[in-house]
Amino acid sequence: MKVCVIGGGASGMVCAIRLARRGIDVTILEKNNSVCKKVLATGNGKCNYFNDNMSIDHYRSSNNEFLESIISSNINKVHEFFDSIGVVPRIKNGYYYPFSNTATTIKNLLLLECNKLGINIISDTIVYDIIKDKGFIIKTNNLDYKFDKVVMASGSCASIKDDYNGYKILKKLGHNIIKPLPALVMLEGFDNNYKDWAGIRVDVSVSLYEDNNYICKYDGEVQLTNYGISGICVMNLSGRVSRIIDNGKEAIIRINFIPNIDDGYKLIDDRNNLLKGMTIIEILESIINYKLLYIILKKCHIDTNLTWNELSNDKKMLLIDNLFNFEFVVRGSKGFECAQVVSGGVDLNEVNNCFESRIINGLYIIGELLDVDGDCGGYNLGFAWISGIVAGDNI
Numbered sequence: 001m002k003v004c005v006i007g008g009g010a011s012g013m014v015c016a017i018r019l020a021r022r023g024i025d026v027t028i029l030e031k032n033n034s035v036c037k038k039v040l041a042t043g044n045g046k047c048n049y050f051n052d053n054m055s056i057d058h059y060r061s062s063n064n065e066f067l068e069s070i071i072s073s074n075i076n077k078v079h080e081f082f083d084s085i086g087v088v089p090r091i092k093n094g095y096y097y098p099f100s101n102t103a104t105t106i107k108n109l110l111l112l113e114c115n116k117l118g119i120n121i122i123s124d125t126i127v128y129d130i131i132k133d134k135g136f137i138i139k140t141n142n143l144d145y146k147f148d149k150v151v152m153a154s155g156s157c158a159s160i161k162d163d164y165n166g167y168k169i170l171k172k173l174g175h176n177i178i179k180p181l182p183a184l185v186m187l188e189g190f191d192n193n194y195k196d197w198a199g200i201r202v203d204v205s206v207s208l209y210e211d212n213n214y215i216c217k218y219d220g221e222v223q224l225t226n227y228g229i230s231g232i233c234v235m236n237l238s239g240r241v242s243r244i245i246d247n248g249k250e251a252i253i254r255i256n257f258i259p260n261i262d263d264g265y266k267l268i269d270d271r272n273n274l275l276k277g278m279t280i281i282e283i284l285e286s287i288i289n290y291k292l293l294y295i296i297l298k299k300c301h302i303d304t305n306l307t308w309n310e311l312s313n314d315k316k317m318l319l320i321d322n323l324f325n326f327e328f329v330v331r332g333s334k335g336f337e338c339a340q341v342v343s344g345g346v347d348l349n350e351v352n353n354c355f356e357s358r359i360i361n362g363l364y365i366i367g368e369l370l371d372v373d374g375d376c377g378g379y380n381l382g383f384a385w386i387s388g389i390v391a392g393d394n395i
């Protein structure tokens with residue numbers, strides 16, 4: 001049996017290795033001049049390749065039940081796989097990196113294993129069509145190839161500069177593509193004057209609302225920028241934000257700049273009683289970034305020389321609202337070019353539990369091409385490895 005893996009990225013490399021270990025003749029067709037280009041960019045070049053907590057809560061997909069069972073039953077296989085190719089993990093707060101702290105290690109060890117197993121890697125080859133014959137005819141910019149089975153592992157259109165055609169190829173074969181939208185990406189606000197707060201980083205809690213209905217919440221550091229907001233907690237919300245806006249609804253992020261306080265009013269009132277006569281700036285100086293506090297006071301039209309007691313009740317409530325429930329209306333995201341992944345892709349209900357297409361026998365679909373997207377923290381590579389292992393062991 002001859003198998004073609006289209007795409008030498010995270011999922012494709014692992015799938016090819018698992019197939020070759022079973023003695024199957026595998027060829028990888030890769031668009032770029034070398035494999036694993038995106039893997040090299042992961043985790044700021046350090047490659048956060050897995051996580052200790054692979055809970056389904058960290059994912060969005062069109063079939064969470066299937067996703068949960070496939071992930072939970074293959075976690076050990078991922079650890080065994082990385083041990084077997086020689087990766088030594090460095091685990092920080094449950095996040096896995098290669099001990100060398102460089103993504104090149106992951107690429108090099110995957111490539112070394114491919115070479116040891118005699119996997120044929122044909123680079124600079126763009127697949128533009130798959131034709132189901134007795135087997136499959138793969139049409140590329142160079143030659144046409146014939147294979148018995150095909151694994152589509154061409155990733156997503158996130159963060160790539162040239163054309164991406166994976167969805168088009170699978171749509172032509174009859175697959176339903178859930179509209180891909182940017183995810184794990186920075187968000188832009190409507191008010192284009194965010195210059196004042198640019199550069200401030202604060203630990204916050206961010207809650208997402210769709211037309212005022214609560215969706216979800218993340219804690220973490222937010223980076224305030226001249227276009228809007230960024231940071232891991234914001235990126236984790238961003239795929240859902242893209243979907244809300246694409247559905248024509250309003251996406252609002254409420255930022256709590258002083259999280260984990262039950263009663264904000266009481267906090268300020270108590271500090272005011274303790275630090276009698278001090279201005280609001282002075283009583284909150286040690287609690288919130290002073291630059292941000294000035295911006296919030298300005299937004300509330302509150303004179304920075306005033307004390308808490310000098311504020312009207314309305315102004316007090318307005319200040320509390322802006323400190324603990326700052327409303328950021330999202331205009332959109334920084335787009336696919338800045339996105340780490342996409343939300344959307346091939347409907348997960350259209351593959352069986354070996355990742356074989358339910359529409360075309362002998363065609364397998366793995367990795368980010370499928371409608372699965374995870375939080376920052378090794379979840380997206382985690383799914384790429386798992387889908388590659390499962391397909392590679394079952395074809």
Ligand SMILES: Cc1cc2nc3c(=O)[nH]c(=O)nc-3n(C[C@H](O)[C@H](O)[C@H](O)COP(=O)(O)OP(=O)(O)OC[C@H]3O[C@@H](n4cnc5c(N)ncnc54)[C@H](O)[C@@H]3O)c2cc1C
Nearest residue numbers: 007009010011031042043048127154155367368378380381
């Ligand atoms: C900047 C950045 C940082 C990231 N950091 C992390 C992180 O730290 N942890 C994490 O878990 N995830 C991270 N991700 C996400 C992660 O990289 C992807 O989810 C993962 O690489 C997906 O694996 P894949 O095999 O599906 O696709 P890819 O790894 O993208 O591989 C797809 C391959 O297919 C090739 N290809 C595409 N089209 C064709 C075609 N028509 N013909 C032939 N070949 C084709 C591509 O060139 C590519 O080599 C990050 C992503 C980015 C962009």
